[in-house]
Amino acid sequence: MQELSGYPAVGKVRVYDIEAISLPIVYNRFGDHDPNGLMYVLKKDSQRIRRKAKALFSLPVPQPCEEVQPLVIRANVGDTVQINFENKLDRRASIHVTGLSYNVTNSDGANVGYNPDTTTDRFISYIWKAEKEGVFLFSDMADTRGSEQGTNVHGLFGAIIVEAAGSYWLSPVTGKPIDSGLFADIYNPARASFREYAVFFHDELEILNKDNEQPVDPHTGLQSGTTAISYRSEPMRNRLPLDHHANEADTGEDISMSSWAYGDPAPPVLRAYVGDPSEIRLIHGGVKETHVFHLHNHQWRLEGGNQNSTIIDSISISPQECYTLDILYGAGSFNKMIGDAFFHCHLYPHFHEGMWTLWRVFDRLQDGTGVYSDGSVIQALMPLQPPLGIQSPQGENIT
Ligand SMILES: [Cu+2]
Numbered sequence: 001m002q003e004l005s006g007y008p009a010v011g012k013v014r015v016y017d018i019e020a021i022s023l024p025i026v027y028n029r030f031g032d033h034d035p036n037g038l039m040y041v042l043k044k045d046s047q048r049i050r051r052k053a054k055a056l057f058s059l060p061v062p063q064p065c066e067e068v069q070p071l072v073i074r075a076n077v078g079d080t081v082q083i084n085f086e087n088k089l090d091r092r093a094s095i096h097v098t099g100l101s102y103n104v105t106n107s108d109g110a111n112v113g114y115n116p117d118t119t120t121d122r123f124i125s126y127i128w129k130a131e132k133e134g135v136f137l138f139s140d141m142a143d144t145r146g147s148e149q150g151t152n153v154h155g156l157f158g159a160i161i162v163e164a165a166g167s168y169w170l171s172p173v174t175g176k177p178i179d180s181g182l183f184a185d186i187y188n189p190a191r192a193s194f195r196e197y198a199v200f201f202h203d204e205l206e207i208l209n210k211d212n213e214q215p216v217d218p219h220t221g222l223q224s225g226t227t228a229i230s231y232r233s234e235p236m237r238n239r240l241p242l243d244h245h246a247n248e249a250d251t252g253e254d255i256s257m258s259s260w261a262y263g264d265p266a267p268p269v270l271r272a273y274v275g276d277p278s279e280i281r282l283i284h285g286g287v288k289e290t291h292v293f294h295l296h297n298h299q300w301r302l303e304g305g306n307q308n309s310t311i312i313d314s315i316s317i318s319p320q321e322c323y324t325l326d327i328l329y330g331a332g333s334f335n336k337m338i339g340d341a342f343f344h345c346h347l348y349p350h351f352h353e354g355m356w357t358l359w360r361v362f363d364r365l366q367d368g369t370g371v372y373s374d375g376s377v378i379q380a381l382m383p384l385q386p387p388l389g390i391q392s393p394q395g396e397n398i399t
Contacts, residue, residue, distance in 0.1 A: 011078030011130070011165070016179075017043035018071065019086045020093045020140070023050050024057040025068055025155055025231055027354070028266035030238040031061040031210025032226060038156040039231075040071040040095070040138075042180055043086060061210045064266060070230055070285060071158035072198045073180050075130040077165045083126040085109075093151065094119035096141035097160065098320060101129040110141040130162040135198070135281035135322040146287040148206045155231060157285040159198055159322065164188050169196070172271065175382040182230060182268055185384060186279075193384045194277035195331065197270045201293070201317060201345065201355065202228040203286040225353045227291075227345065233354030234265035257342055257356065260373065267357035271381050272331030274338050274361050280325040282317060290318045291355070292346035293325075298333045298359075300325045314346055331361045338363040 018040050025037030041049055045067065053065040075081050081100075087093040096109035104115060107126040111117040118124060119142035139157040143150050163169070169184040170177055172195065178184060182198045207226040209215045217224040217237045224237050239262050255261055272278055282293055294314040303309035304326035315323060332338060344356030368380035 011076065011080060013080045013082055014075050015082045015084065016073050017084045017086070018073075018095065019043050019046045019088050020095075020156060021046055021050060021088045023053045023068070024062070025053070026057060026062045026064040027205070027207060027226065027228060027231065027233040028235075028238065029061075029063060029263075031063070032207050032215060032233060032235070032238070033057065033062050033210075034154055034206055035208065035212075036154050036206070037068075037231075038089065038140075038151050038154040039068065040156065040158045042071070042073075043084075045180075046088075064232065068231060069182055069268070070155070070198070070200045070283075071180055072161060072182055072281075073158070074161045074163060074167075074169050074184065076163050076167050077130055077133055079130045079162075081128040081130055081160065083128065084123070085120065085126060086123050087120050091151075092119045092121050092142040093140050093156070094124070094142045095126060095138050097126075097128055097136055097138040099134065099136040099322070100160070100162075101131055102127060108141075109138075128160070130160075133162050133164055133324075135159055135161045135283060135324055137283055137285065137320055137322055139285070139320070144287075146204075150287075152285075152287045153204060153206055155202070155285075157200070157202075159200070159281070159283050161196065161198065161281055164191060166190065170382070172382055173380050183270070185382065187385075192277050193386065194279055195270075195272050195384065196279050196281060198230070198281045198283060199270075199293075199343075200228075200230045200283045200285040201291050202231070202284075203291070203350070203355075204288045205233070207233075225349075227350040227353045227355040229267035229355055229357055232266035232268065232357075234267060234356060235354040236352050257358075259340065259358070263374070265357045266354075269340075269357055270359040271366075271379075272359070272361055273365075273381070273383060274332035274336050274363050275329075276331040276384050278327045278331050280327065282315070282323045282325055284317045284319050284321050287319045289347075289350075290316055291350060292316050293323075293343065294346040295325075295327075295343040295359070296341045297335070297337050298327050298329075298341060300327050331359070337361060 056063040094109035167188040301309040340358040370378040
């Protein structure tokens with residue numbers, strides 16, 4: 001008799017060709033940047049993104065490149081993940097995953113004790129087993145220093161998200177399958193579809209302003225640090241000088257963080273239609289400080305899926321930790337809020353130094369033809385659909 005409770009997760013081998021590259025990373029439209037940025041990128045995207053990033057960096061005020069973002073790849077429970085890693089840096093590098101199973105003698109991405117050295121200055125393959133759902137950080141273990149000489153502060157980290165067996169993931173903008181990306185719409189024949197948002201916290205960056213100088217806070221005249229979400233940062237030091245009423249400083253959250261007044265913040269804005277089931281995959285990519293992720297208007301259970309678990313709206317996250325936040329009642333929460341909900345690090349210096357952005361909840365269809373009040377185009381957002389069974393909308397078989 002068939003064991004119904006033990007539905008087999010029939011996995012497949014997913015192959016990702018990943019490079020580590022160096023490029024300038026621009027953290028916001030004000031030109032704050034790390035000239036020595038590092039990132040993991042899919043090989044097929046590498047040259048295009050690097051070219052675009054360099055062109056935008058060479059503008060009089062360097063501008064961010066949308067595609068420069070921490071690499072997020074996905075797999076399903078039961079899959080084997082093969083990482084073909086090509087190191088394009090002039091230093092040894094690796095990819096070490098935290099939380100998935102692998103053979104420590106060939107896939108650790110580290111050089112530890114008597115184990116074989118699985119860092120590389122050229123090429124190496126790693127095999128990971130996706131055995132449980134969740135979000136898992138990967139990072140460079142060839143250089144573990146947290147200083148500016150190390151690789152972490154310059155951005156060399158990413159994540160793999162393991163979905164339920166049988167899931168597939170589509171672009172929220174185009175509805176087409178994607179190979180990587182911070183945001184995805186997740187479909188599964190046996191589950192409700194949901195919006196998925198990877199959010200990386202990252203701290204104590206090595207940032208120069210548009211004039212290649214250490215940024216200074218206009219209020220204090222002191223040097224200003226920079227904290228980031230997903231390679232972007234919106235420090236208040238840049239917004240304050242835009243205020244037309246300097247003597248009536250907009251210090252309240254309702255104005256100082258308003259996109260009506262100042263435009264959207266640099267870190268990626270999460271987007272949904274009201275009521276969309278939503279999961280935030282929160283990742284601490286840095287190695288220095290603990291942060292407190294706080295999301296306005298929404299809550300989740302400390303232990304997702306456990307009806308007795310405490311309901312919270314903030315969570316402390318330490319370096320290298322990851323959490324899945326399964327948002328109760330979906331986007332807009334029980335009160336069906338529409339508009340922008342802030343989220344930020346609740347340590348106020350970090351908040352002030354750029355660690356905040358928005359979750360934008362729409363109440364009507366955005367098909368790419370709408371415009372905001374300043375005339376900028378509202379990017380399309382595909383409505384979540386019921387799952388389509390074993391084929392994606394493009395007709396591909398899903399396993
Ligand atoms: Cu913080």
